[in-house]
Amino acid sequence: MKFRKILFVLLILQVLFTVGMKFLSYIGDDSPELQTHILKYFTQSDIEKGIEYGRRGFFVRIFSQIIDFIILGLFVFTSLANRIENYLEKITNNRYYAVVVLFFLVFSLIEFILSIPFQFYFGYILEHQFGFSKMTFIEWVIYTAKSALVGVGFGIVIALAAAFTLKTFQKTWKYLLPIGSLSLSLIFSILYPILITPIFYDYKPIEEGTLKTKIVALCETAKIQVEDVYVINESKYSGHTNAYFTGWGNNRKIFLYDTLIKNHTEEEVISVLGHEIGHWTHNHQLTSILGSTIEIFLLCLILGFFFEFVKKGNEFILKEIYSPSSLPLLFLVISILGTFTSPIWNTINRYQEIQADKEALILTNDKKSFIDTEIKMARDNKSRLNPHPWVVNLYYSHPKTIDRILMAEDFK
Numbered sequence: 001m002k003f004r005k006i007l008f009v010l011l012i013l014q015v016l017f018t019v020g021m022k023f024l025s026y027i028g029d030d031s032p033e034l035q036t037h038i039l040k041y042f043t044q045s046d047i048e049k050g051i052e053y054g055r056r057g058f059f060v061r062i063f064s065q066i067i068d069f070i071i072l073g074l075f076v077f078t079s080l081a082n083r084i085e086n087y088l089e090k091i092t093n094n095r096y097y098a099v100v101v102l103f104f105l106v107f108s109l110i111e112f113i114l115s116i117p118f119q120f121y122f123g124y125i126l127e128h129q130f131g132f133s134k135m136t137f138i139e140w141v142i143y144t145a146k147s148a149l150v151g152v153g154f155g156i157v158i159a160l161a162a163a164f165t166l167k168t169f170q171k172t173w174k175y176l177l178p179i180g181s182l183s184l185s186l187i188f189s190i191l192y193p194i195l196i197t198p199i200f201y202d203y204k205p206i207e208e209g210t211l212k213t214k215i216v217a218l219c220e221t222a223k224i225q226v227e228d229v230y231v232i233n234e235s236k237y238s239g240h241t242n243a244y245f246t247g248w249g250n251n252r253k254i255f256l257y258d259t260l261i262k263n264h265t266e267e268e269v270i271s272v273l274g275h276e277i278g279h280w281t282h283n284h285q286l287t288s289i290l291g292s293t294i295e296i297f298l299l300c301l302i303l304g305f306f307f308e309f310v311k312k313g314n315e316f317i318l319k320e321i322y323s324p325s326s327l328p329l330l331f332l333v334i335s336i337l338g339t340f341t342s343p344i345w346n347t348i349n350r351y352q353e354i355q356a357d358k359e360a361l362i363l364t365n366d367k368k369s370f371i372d373t374e375i376k377m378a379r380d381n382k383s384r385l386n387p388h389p390w391v392v393n394l395y396y397s398h399p400k401t402i403d404r405i406l407m408a409e410d411f412k
Contacts (some may be wrong), residue, residue, distance in 0.1 A: 004315040008077060010336050015069050017339065021395065022062050024388040038385050041375055046385065053130055053382040057122060064118040064163055071110060072335070075328035082317045085325040100163045101156055103324035106153055119144060130382060132238050143237070146199055158184070166322035174304050178297040185289045186248075193230075193246050193253055194234050198358065203232040203255065211266045215254065218270055222277045222363055229254040235381065240379060243269070245276045252280070263380060267369040271360055278359025284352045291348070302337070303330055342394070349397040357404055361411050370408045374401055 028051065038047060075081045084106055085099060092098040124140045127133035135143065161180060165173045197203065206212050206229040219226050226245075227384060233239065234257035241260040247253050254276070260269060307321045307330070318326055361370055378385065378401045385401060390398055399407075 001041060002315055003293040003310060003313055004077070007332065007336075008073075010288075011069065011073055011332065014336055014339055015066060016190065018065055021061055021391060022058070022065075025384075025391045025395075026058050027388055028054075028384065028386045029388050030386065033403070034386055037406065041371070041402070041405055042378070046379055049382050050378070050384045051386070052187045054384040054387075056126055056129075060118065060121060064115070067114055068111075071114065072332055073326060075107070076316075079317055081325040081328050084317075085319075085323065088324075096167065097160060097163065097187075100159055100324050102294055103327075104155060104159045105152070107328075108155060127238065132240060133204060134235070134239070135237050135379050137235070137380075143200065150196065150199060163322055163324075167320075170322075172301040172310065174297070181296050182289060182293040185265050185292065189285065190247055193255065197232070197255070199361050201232045201234065203230045205229065206256065211261070211269060214266060214270050215273060217272060218363060222274075223282060224252065224280055226252050226254055229256065231256050231258050234259045238267075239263075239380065241380060243272050243276055247281055264373060264376060265369070267364075267366060268373040268376065271364055271369045271373050274360030275356045277363060278356030279352065282355050282360050284356070287352075288349075291345075297395055299334065299337065303333060306333060306349050313412065345396050346395060347393070350399050353398045354404075354407065357399075357407060357412060361408060367411070371405050374405050374408075 010142070027401055035047075085103060088099045088102045088106075092102070123144070124133065124135070124137070133140070161184075162177065165176050165180065169176055183225075190278065206215070212229060215229055216226075230253060232255055234242070240257070241263060242257045243260055244255055245252055246255065251255055256269065256273075260272065264272070281379070304321070307326065309316045310329070316329060318329070320326065321330075357370070361367060377383075382403055387396070387400055398404075
């Protein structure tokens, strides 16, 4: 069998696997043992609301993902990518970096136009139906446009950097791209609250009071130095809750959604922050960045070998690895490999989340607030309380709610 056919079969298998996992997600887990555990902390109504929210738009989600696979397949298995690049070379007089930018914009525009109906359905209609979103239609349009522009802006920067590296350092790009990725990740983690957060949200320093006093005391207990604590005006847009740390060293900042403060007691907010501090205590962010860098290095080695192998076979219309028309083929390989690597990373992430949960229990010595927080957040977010175990193992980056609660109950 020719490699072109092998790759096409792998794409079809990936589509079938994705659809199959969606069906397992729809079914969930109705085992009596799990039901018994869940009903100790939740009502049958809580379970049904999570199922309803998770299942709504089921076939639309499948159709959306199939559309994505079809677009990628068209760019890879037809001459579409090559024709677009040839046309862009013609209108730019073979200006390489202009071609790179325009090719990226064409690909992004096609993706964006086809995704708009799905974004509107999931991001606006369903969020309003379930009482999450508070945005008007105009606010949603503005928010979506901002997201698209920010994504395209960063995408262009990354595309140009990758194109420059691939074209200029044709023998060493496999080593330089991972280093560049590491540098960008570290810089982005620092600049995100400065450049990105203000585009979407208003935020201000937390007011003086008992909550701030408790937060400062918690950080001192954990020996974490924090520059400041900020409150994000999430309630303007939705009812979702969240909290996160960002920055490094003495520039660490804490961001709290105002919905978290409004919907939870101070002890529950402290429990959530204890979890976030747990990630810092165990260096999870740095570990994830370093792990991602290693993965990118291995991926570059594979892609370099793969491209040369495929190009010699003349089964695809390929120019050079730095040519924009080669990117869809590389994206397809990355996507297929991701089907195997994603479960590994999700397993690592779940382990890190458990570590952070335990650290929160150690720092706060408050099981009740931890468990109450899990219950309240699951109810507020209409979480699926009985997900299928295969879906959890392969796709979940966090343990399911009942597992976190039972861990806290047993923790000493």
